[in-house]
Amino acid sequence: DSVKNMVGSLQDDGEPCPEPLDQMLRPYQMRGFMWMQALDRLHMGGILADDMGLGKTIQVLALIQWGYETQGCMPSLVVAPTSLVYNWQAEIQKFTPHMRTVVLSGGKDDRRKQAEDIEKVDVLIASYAQIRRDIEWLEQISFRFCILDEAQQIKNAASVGAGAVKRIQAQSRFALTGTPMEN
DSSP states (O other): OHHHHHHHHHHSOOSOOOTTHHHHOOHHHHHHHHHHHHHHHTTOOEEEEOOTTSOHHHHHHHHHHHHHHHHOOOOEEEEEOGGGHHHHHHHHHHHOTTSOEEEOOSSHHHHHHHTTTGGGOSEEEEEHHHHHHHHHHHTTSEEEEEEETTGGGGOSTTSHHHHHHHTOEEEEEEEEESOTTTO
16 A cells, blocks of 8 residues: 555655746656655655756755745755856756755855855855765754755765765655766
8 A cells, every 4th residue: 555655756746846947947857856855855856867957956946945835944955066166056046046045165264154054044055065064064964855966976885975865864865966877
């Protein structure tokens, strides 16, 4: 019976996509959003493996916005390669400008200060290197979503980076990759 409920949840259209993103998502992106939403409702995580340039970021932003609208304010964490950290910030400003975003940067004291009012932040963006350096205090924060962009960065399960992201406390985790065939 529980298997039937799970399959039903995955096939369910779920709750509507937040506006105005509902008008921006292509049909396959809407399906990806609904799939991540269903996994979150089941308290599961997943992997979104689309080729580069197919809009994984906007699907994730729709998910984060949906979480905010249905469950209230709670920070989500996006972990990305250093080269993509500010790209995430730009995409958030473009598609969901109302989201309060903090990019962890600078020295240790600067990074701690940036995250002082974390409960008022919608999205915290950090590089994999920063997660490794700051895991001692980041693991004490409860996140709604932990998004691992270019997740192949931690495909070695025994690496320090993989160990650090496993310590992050999140309701749901999603790994993104733009090169699914290579990984």
